[in-house]
Amino acid sequence: MPEFVDILNAIVLFSNFVLVPAISYGAQLALGALGVTLVYSILRFSNFAHGDLMAFGTMSVILITWGFQSMGISFGPLPTALLALPFGILCAIGLSLMFDKTVYKFYRVKKSAPVIFVIVSTGVMFMTNAIVRFIIGPSDQRFMDGTKFIFRPREFKEFTGLSEGLALKSTQVLTLTVAIIAVAALFYFLQKTRTGKAMRAFSDNEDLALLSGINPDRVVLITWIIVAALATTAGTLYGLDKSFKPFTYFMLLLPMFAAAIVGGIGSPIGAVVGGFVIAFSEVIVTYAYKKFFIYLMPESLEPSGLMQFLSTDYKFAVSFIILVVVLLMRPTGIFKGQSI
Amino acid sequence: MSYLIADQLRGGYGGADILNGCSLSVDKGEVAVIVGPNGAGKSTAMKALLGMLDLREGSVTLGGKDITHMSPQDRVGQGIAFVPQTHNVFAGMTVEENLEMGAFLRNDDITGTMEQIYDLFPILKEKRRQNAGELSGGQRQQVAVGRAMMTQPSVLMLDEPTAGVSPIVMDELFDRILEVKQQGIAVLMVEQNAAQALNIADKGYVLVSGANKHTGSGEELLADPVVRRTFLGG
Amino acid sequence: MNALLSQQNRAPLAFSLMALLLIAVGMGQSWPFALAIINLCLISAIMSLGVNIQWGYAGLLNLGVMGFTALGGVAAVLISEAPVLEAWSVGGQGMVVSFILVVITIVLAILVHRNMTSGWPRKAALSVLFIGAYFTINHFYEPSVLAIENVNPATMGFLGGLGLPIIFSWVVGGIMAAGVAWVIGKITLGLRSDYLAIATLGISEIIIAVLKNEDWIARGVKNVSGLDRRPVPYELDLQTSPWFMDMIESMFSGRLALLSDVERVTALKQLIIQGSSVFVKLCYTGLFTVVLIAILMLSIKALNSPWGRMMRAIRDNEEAANAMGKNVVRQHLQVFVLGSAVVGIAGAMLVTIDGMFIPTAYQPLRFTFLIWLMVVIGGSGNNLGAVFGGFFIWFMWIEAEPLSMAFMDLVTMGMDQASDLRNHLLKSAPHLRLFIMGLTLLLTMRFMPKGIIPEETRLHSV
Structure with missing residues (x-):
């Protein structure tokens, strides 16, 4: 039997490398997937430009953050980016509405097939991608300031006397807090307000919504505003936690799609749950459990290999695998989304 | 002069005309029923009244006002409510939310109207927190009618409200429709179950090829041997 | 003008224009460069045909x-x-065993799937099968992979080919x-x-x-x-082959005759080097x-x-x-x-x-979405359209970069040489090509939804 301390150490180890990172990544994906799912259920297409919208919003936040920093404005222990977030959201809203007016509206009026929307959204993806790279360049940007850690592994070790350390980055707490606020606000809006209910009605049955006098243009407008806000928030949190790189954000598209589809596309709760499912799977499947089992197993049974299901390089592939499996086994997702 | 009048309608969905000079009218506190064989243009006539069809000729007036060129949304604002044949509820929303959405255009207090609907369809009050998609076919039709009534319309149009429901439910639904009529609302409906519908109708229209073939009160049409033989199955 | 743009004339017109563009690159930039573009255009056209x-x-x-x-x-x-025999000898056996095990797993999975009715027993059986297979296969697979990858990792570390x-x-x-x-x-x-x-x-x-x-x-x-x-032959081999040297000499004999003996030797050498590259292309x-x-x-x-x-x-x-x-x-x-x-x-x-x-x-942008642009812009459903799309979009993809550079040079002409904005704009100019691509796609979808050479409309029946 392992000693009690060893069990504690194993739990701390697991928390440090799996639980905490997966929770914050899951929250970021959940916010992103909410945007994908809202576009899908109200505008009725899979938006391939969503990752790049996220990149654009985040880029705006970064530029404004730099502006604030050069003016000497800071947010105390919190990252300045949080102050810049509302302005970044405005920029992303502007871009979304511009593309809606110049591109999507035409096909919406024509009632084009979803495939056509997918193709034009890739056009928007190209353009947004180019705008971001043109303005901020293709390379890595870090824009995190303020306090980095709530506590460091060393402090944790000293405090608890355990041999394993646990780090808690302030961005991780921040991510979860902001995500909870954003999701709660969104759900309140959708469930309790007149406009939110109108959006759900429009998503549920467009013709009947029109017969009830719901103004489709207004629904579309509000959808883009919410989607842009969610995308910018998700992107900023991801960038604070890790770093900002246009290509990475483009690649986030697939885990976000995966999260939305796994949860049940069109279902906001599904998007949130899906985000965590994807994040946890990615981290759990690619974590090497060797040390974890050393703590828990008697010496004679200690594992020889790394005890890893898939090498870390496959991290991104995990979400695609889950996506494909879900599409095949249960295309409506965990929370029955809109049927195919 | 009736409240809602469609006069000599001609038009279709871009191709050949489906309506060939069809005329309808219904007054407040009246039930008018449109019957006829398949493909006679019954539903099309109703869509024309809603403004979902390009009319080449003819006019539609509501309370003396010409609404021929008004958009469907604006007609809803003018007091016309419509219950489509299928997909007529918000399946993923609760019964109560369905009713709220029906009143979307209203800015006044809607609790009174909602109580009236619950009085009319008591089962809905019981199920008001349940999603409309989970209800039985008959209950769903009640939600659909209830949603339409939430605008406090002057005209209620129903497209085959009894399609796919059992005869018992059908009778109950017709009873409710008579109650709606007693509130002083003009009711216009298209029906497949012609005999039963004409029973409650003040006015009946038999459409054939987009034109009026027979017109009269429900009783008259039911008594007319030609109508009985040709359209009511003897 | 309308007759010129009618369906039958679109394809010849588009291809002639494409040829002119490529010739212009050959004359203006260089022939090896133009040929490099053409070769990639040809490959793009094949991809585009596949997607079409x-x-x-x-x-x-x-x-x-x-x-x-x-x-x-x-x-x-x-x-x-060439096959890496050493790698095969250390890890080949394990890989072959793993491969056979994968095949057996798939066969078993299919058998289970076919013979059991759907429900949790089948799901459980499949799960047990897959988990068991994962560990069994890994037992052979992992050590073999390690062994193979350790064979001379700097130059080999793989099984090689045929x-x-x-x-x-x-x-x-x-x-x-x-x-x-x-x-x-x-x-x-x-x-x-x-x-x-x-x-x-x-x-x-x-x-x-x-x-x-x-x-x-x-x-x-x-x-x-x-x-x-x-x-195709290698450039270096060509440069030492007598027949090739003779061919170049006779092709340029007129020009070479005007030069002095010393100059002629160096000029010929230069021509042969250039010629070999062009010849290979x-x-x-x-x-x-x-x-x-x-x-x-x-x-x-x-x-x-x-x-x-x-x-x-x-x-x-x-x-x-x-x-x-x-x-x-x-x-x-x-x-x-x-x-x-x-x-x-x-x-x-x-x-x-x-x-x-x-x-x-x-990268998906280059190898998936760009090919899609070719098909959609060229004309989906029309094979000639897809081929044209392959040529045109590849050409744009290559030439959009110098064009955006030139455009930015023009824009920044009036600016201070040292200004940050000017430097940034010049540095970022290459990213404009993604913008041009996206814009081209959107404009085509909007104003020419069937592409530049659209599918012929015909009556057909099932």
């Missing part, structure tokens, strides 16, 4: 083009590289892509259009992830370079043209055959075709496999001309 078979004929939205291109590329490595001429890989690449497409198609073709797009996009990323991380296949991110056994151009024309002829023939008519009928009205007893999913699987095979062929050709295989170079 799927999208244009059948309406399948395959966003996994990148994956099939990479599979063709791997084929080039596996065909042309040591055959690389041109065989054009066929093998097609077959490999077709094989994988069959499996993918089997599992994804029942999905709705945009789900199919997402699924294929994801699968292509999985393919690339495998190629990057399984070093024993093609050295992963360590790349395979210096692929030889190529179908021309050889490729010739080979690629043959492949393109062959595939184009077959595609046109297929499109006009009863099979092609049925395909279009399914695309235009799936329900009706279904009702008439056409097996839509099976027909879709056929086009999916065929189109992917064509993309695989092009992928192998691409690695052949590059002479190296770099898994990290496979």
Whole structure:
């Protein structure tokens, strides 16, 4: 039997490398997937430009953050980016509405097939991608300031006397807090307000919504505003936690799609749950459990290999695998989304 | 002069005309029923009244006002409510939310109207927190009618409200429709179950090829041997 | 003007314009550069034909083009590289055992799936099977992989290939892509259009992830370079071959005669070096043209055959075709496999001309979305349109960069030489080409939704 301390150490180890990172990544994906799912259920297409919208919003936040920093404005222990977030959201809203007016509206009026929307959204993806790279360049940007850690592994070790350390980055707490606020606000809006209910009605049955006098243009407008806000928030949190790189954000598209589809596309709760499912799977499947089992197993049974299901390089592939499996086994997702 | 009048309608969905000079009218506190064989243009006539069809000729007036060129949304604002044949509820929303959405255009207090609907369809009050998609076919039709009534319309149009429901439910639904009529609302409906519908109708229209073939009160049409033989199955 | 732009005249007009553009590059920039563009245009045209078979004929939205291109590329490595016998001796056995075990697992899984009724016992049986198989296979697989990757890791560390001429890989690449497409198609073709797009996009990323991380296949991110056994002569060999030197001398005899003896020797040497590069490129151009024309002829023939008519009928009205007893999913699987095979062929050709295989170079923007631009802008459903799209978009992709640079030079002309904005604008100019691509796509979709050379409208029946 392992000693009690060893069990504690194993739990701390697991928390440090799996639980905490997966929770914050899951929250970021959940916010992103909410945007994908809202576009899908109200505008009725899979938006391939969503990752790049996220990149654009985040880029705006970064530029404004730099502006604030050069003016000497800071947010105390919190990252300045949080102050810049509302302005970044405005920029992303502007871009979304511009593309809606110049591109999507035409096909919406024509009632084009979803495939056509997918193709034009890739056009928007190209353009947004180019705008971001043109303005901020293709390379890595870090824009995190303020306090980095709530506590460091060393402090944790000293405090608890355990041999394993646990780090808690302030961005991780921040991510979860902001995500909870954003999701709660969104759900309140959708469930309790007149406009939110109108959006759900429009998503549920467009013709009947029109017969009830719901103004489709207004629904579309509000959808883009919410989607842009969610995308910018998700992107900023991801960038604070890790770093900002246009290509990475483009690649986030697939885990976000995966999260939305796994949860049940069109279902906001599904998007949130899906985000965590994807994040946890990615981290759990690619974590090497060797040390974890050393703590828990008697010496004679200690594992020889790394005890890893898939090498870390496959991290991104995990979400695609889950996506494909879900599409095949249960295309409506965990929370029955809109049927195919 | 009736409240809602469609006069000599001609038009279709871009191709050949489906309506060939069809005329309808219904007054407040009246039930008018449109019957006829398949493909006679019954539903099309109703869509024309809603403004979902390009009319080449003819006019539609509501309370003396010409609404021929008004958009469907604006007609809803003018007091016309419509219950489509299928997909007529918000399946993923609760019964109560369905009713709220029906009143979307209203800015006044809607609790009174909602109580009236619950009085009319008591089962809905019981199920008001349940999603409309989970209800039985008959209950769903009640939600659909209830949603339409939430605008406090002057005209209620129903497209085959009894399609796919059992005869018992059908009778109950017709009873409710008579109650709606007693509130002083003009009711216009298209029906497949012609005999039963004409029973409650003040006015009946038999459409054939987009034109009026027979017109009269429900009783008259039911008594007319030609109508009985040709359209009511003897 | 209208007559000029009528359907029949569009194709010749578009291709003439394309030829003029390429000639202009040859005259203005250089002929080797123009030929390099042309060769890549030819490969792009083949890829675009492949995607057109799927999208244009059948309406399948395959966003996994990148994956099939990479599979063709791997084929080039596996065909042309010499086998690494040492690696085979240390790890070959384990790999073969693993492979056999994978096959057995799949067979067992199919048997279980067929013979048990659906429900939790079947799910449990399958789960046990897969978990058991995972650990058993890993027992043989992991040590073998380690052993193989440790064989001379700086230059080898993989199993090598067959040591055959690389041109065989054009066929093998097609077959490999077709094989994988069959499996993918089997599992994804029942999905709705945009789900199919997402699924294929994801699968292509999985393919690339495998190629990057399984070093024993093609050295992963360590790349395979210096692929030889190529179908065209090497520049260095040409430069020392008497017949080639004589040919260059006689071609330029007029110009050379004007020079003094000393000058003539250096000038001739220069001409031979340039000539050898042009000659090699021309050889490729010739080979690629043959492949393109062959595939184009077959595609046109297929499109006009009863099979092609049925395909279009399914695309235009799936329900009706279904009702008439056409097996839509099976027909879709056929086009999916065929189109992917064509993309695989092009992928192998691409690695052949590059002479190296770099898994990290496979990026969805370049290898999936760009090919889509070619089909949509060229004219989906029209083979000539797809070919033109391949040429035109590749040309734009290459020339958009210098053009954006020139544009930025113009914009920043009045600015202070040292200004940050000017430097930033000049540095960022290359990214404008993505912008141009996106804009071109959006404009085409809006104003020419059928593409530059649209599909001929014809009456057809199932």
